[in-house]
Amino acid sequence: MPFKKFGLSDPLVQGILATGYTAPTEIQSQAIPAALRGSDIIGCAQTGTGKTAAFVLPILDRLSHERAGRKRAIRSLILTPTRELAVQIERSILGYGRFTNLKALAVYGGVSINNQITALRRGVDIVVATPGRLIDHIQRNTIELSGVEVLVLDEADRMLDMGFVNDVRRIVGRLPKKRQTMLFSATISREVKSLAADMLKSPKVIQIGRPRNPIDTITQHIYAVEKALKMDLLLHMIENWRMFSVLVFSRTKYGADKISRRLKRAGVVAVSIHSGRTQNQRQRALDGFRSGKYQVMVATDVAARGIDVEGISHVINYDVPTHAEDYVHRIGRTGRAEATGDAITFVSSEEEKYLREVGKFIGRKLKAQKCKGFSYVNSSLPEPKTAKSSKPSLRKELPRSKRASGAKKSYRGRRKRFK
Structure with missing residues (x-):
């Protein structure tokens, strides 16, 4: 069903088409009509x-x-x-709103608050905020x-995991009780249910797929490798x-910087x-990765939910996450918007317990195998049984793009350093 059939305004439909989208996804098909009716919504869907x-399209509509003749206010x-x-x-x-007269402002920490204050005084219709910086403004x-x-x-779910629950409750306590509230989450935990019960009224619950399973377009590969050989395996791939x-993905900031430095020394643009x-x-790094300037970006879990870049071909868990939920959040960075992608996890003998927890969480037994073509020289790793994958190999040909060819060109000139 095209977006116009939702009854969205013509300027909004023009904006949607200008971004390159022609048909809604499943979550959009269910949530947009309910939101346009003014219903409160709980949406459970993977990244x-x-x-x-x-939620953006119903808000803009x-x-x-109601914009005409009104003073601009949040x-x-x-x-x-x-x-x-x-x-x-x-x-x-x-x-999406490029053909409307609406103004939006992102409010977050790490930058000067004075510029945000100036923009707020000029007037905006929509504020997108992190809880901590919004509390500062309050x-x-x-x-x-x-x-x-x-x-x-x-x-x-991530806001609660990061300890924002008290800030969120404080912020919501300052809002009008008569309002529409929409809550979106990759998982519906007991804490999320409690928050929803306090803040939503008779919500429509929309659940897309199994709430704890990675989306189907992601091919998962688990490779057994001890810590000392992880960088060698990464460079081999x-x-x-x-x-x-x-x-x-790395578990620590120190680890992320170390991986990035070693990749750079090997000639990889990271x-x-x-x-x-x-x-x-952070913004320059994201923009550079999005444009193809960097072939590899190394991130920690804190940054995982904020990374939204189309066309990521591979997500690699250099370390197995200690929290099973983070595995789903990490691999969700590829295979976005119904595209395909590959998720690779390196697991050492010390990390096998974390891998078992991930398997329990997603309801699937994850078995590590050796990487074909990689030399495990000087490794004490036992020979695991080779697990056959029912999905295509990572060696499949990926469609070329300007971005892909640019990355390959920058890297090809340094291949001799691996020999």
Whole structure:
């Protein structure tokens, strides 16, 4: 069904088409009509299913119809756990709403608060905020939330995991009780249910797929390798497989920087991103990765939910996450918007317990195998049984793109360093 059949305004439909989308995803098909009716919504869907548009489009439609003749004031508030995700949502609002007269502002920490105060004084219709920075504005009396008509809690599970529950409750306590509230989450935990019960009224529950399973378009590969050989295996894959846009996850900031440095020394164009970077550094890294300047970006779990880049060919878990939920969040960075992608996990003997927990969480037994073609010289790793994958090999030919060819060109000139 085309977007126009939802009854969205013509300027909004024009904006959607201008971004390149022609048909809604499953979460959009269910959430948009309910949101347009004014219903409260609980949306449970994995990352990469198009849930941002599922709440952004109804908000833009509602506010654009009521905009004429009204003084500009904050009428929609979107809370999100990370700075990067706030910027991404703001970008989506500006893209879809390019033919409307609505203004949006992303409010987050790590940058000067004075510029945000100036923009708020000029007037905006939609604020996308991280809880911590929004609390700063509330304490300074630099933001007025009494006119909020629509509240969205995006990535609610992650906000709770990051310890924002008290901030969220404090913020919501300052909003009008008569409002529409939408909550979106990759998982529905007991804590998320409790939050929803306090803040939503007779919500429509929309669940897309199994809430704990990675989306079906992602092919998962688990490779047994001891810690001392992980970098060798990573370089082997980049050297021999068609990896044109790779997101590598490390458990620590120190580990992320170390991996990035070693990749650079080997001639790979790489960058790291984590909470220890300034906002400008993080944004430059994301923009460079998105444009294809960097072939590899190394990130920590704190940055995982904020990374929304189309066309990531591979996600590599350099370390097995200690929290099973993070595995789903990590691999969800590839295979987004119903595209295909590959997720690779390196597991050492010390990390097998974490891998078992991941398997329990997603309801699937994950078995490590050796990587064919890689030399496990000087490794004490026992020979595991080779598990046959029912899905295509990672050596399949990936479609070329300008970005892919650019990454390969920058890397090919340094291949001799691996020999």
